[in-house]
Amino acid sequence: MIRRRLYIEERVSPTARWSFRLALFAVPVLVLSILTYRLGLLDFSLATVAFAAGLAVATLGGLLGAIAFFITWESGWVGIGRAMAAVALAGVVLAAPAVVIARGMMLPEIADISTDLEDPPRFQSLLLARPREANSHPLPGALTAGAQRAGYPGIKPADLSATPEEAFNAVLALVQKRGWHVLDAAPPRGAQRDGLIEAVAVSRIMGYRNDVVIRIRPTAKGARVDMRSASRYGARDLGSNAERIESLMDDLTAERRKR
Structure with missing residues (x-):
């Protein structure tokens, strides 16, 4: 007699998966925006747009990670670890620029x-x-x-x-x-x-x-x-x-x- 095994498929939260991917993708975007400007491959305006895009991607990844955390917590889906990692990675990426920008916005608009x-x-x-x-x-x-x-x-x-x-x-x-x-x-x-x-x-x-x-x-x-x-x-x-x-x-x- 052949015994059948019951496989229970665990559902993985797509929000958690994409939140981590976005937070991780923001890192090379930011690094490349800096390197291409320093090497003279991009001018100031394009490099600034690329850097801002990297910060926006990191922000989106962090927000999705926070949402995914509550979704996985309530539903029991797999992915809470990725959600927490996305929030942590986004926090690390955004911390220094956020402090510099927040401080700078309180200073005079002169250069x-x-x-x-x-x-x-x-x-x-x-x-x-x-x-x-x-x-x-x-x-x-x-x-x-x-x-x-x-x-x-x-x-x-x-x-x-x-x-x-x-x-x-x-x-x-x-x-x-x-x-x-x-x-x-x-x-x-x-x-x-x-x-x-x-x-x-x-x-x-x-x-x-x-x-x-x-x-x-x-x-x-x-x-x-x-x-x-x-x-x-x-x-x-x-x-x-x-x-x-x-x-x-x-x-x-x-x-x-x-x-």
Whole structure:
């Protein structure tokens, strides 16, 4: 006599399956959007759209995962593990961008920061090196200056008790230490010419390019260092330019105190 075995087919939640697939698919989309921009295969606008698409896919995967969790919990279908994994993966992917964007939306809608709003350092070599579609970097007007003062009251020049030549060398060393690409470095020449350093700072993760110009002028007590940092693209920098200026100025002051 042949015994028959009873097979019970367990139902797998399709929502759980697709939630995990979407959350997982978002990872290569985000990575490729970053790599293609850094390699110059996509311009800023297309890379931004691709990155936003990756975040949207991750968000959709996380939402479907949350829905699938309750479906599998109530129905007993297989897939609760995938649903939880989708939510967790989406949370990891979205956490850092969400914090940066949320913080940046509370800051002024400007992308050009200077320690001197009356007579900001001017770009020269960088104006020739920038792509045509990049921001034009006009001098800040009254509205921009007011927004910067309100949003970034700590952005100030560095007054050093050092010769302009010593200040120039110290600043240039810090710029090179940060790995910024220096386009021009003209040392000061007494009262005839200010020291000027123009460089391109690339953000670590996204690879966004930011134009930087640093001016060194002689003063009665030594030298004054002014810095201007501007994003090449976009109307809002999410606070990155102010952070770049504050970081260099803090390091410059600390370096001079050691001497």
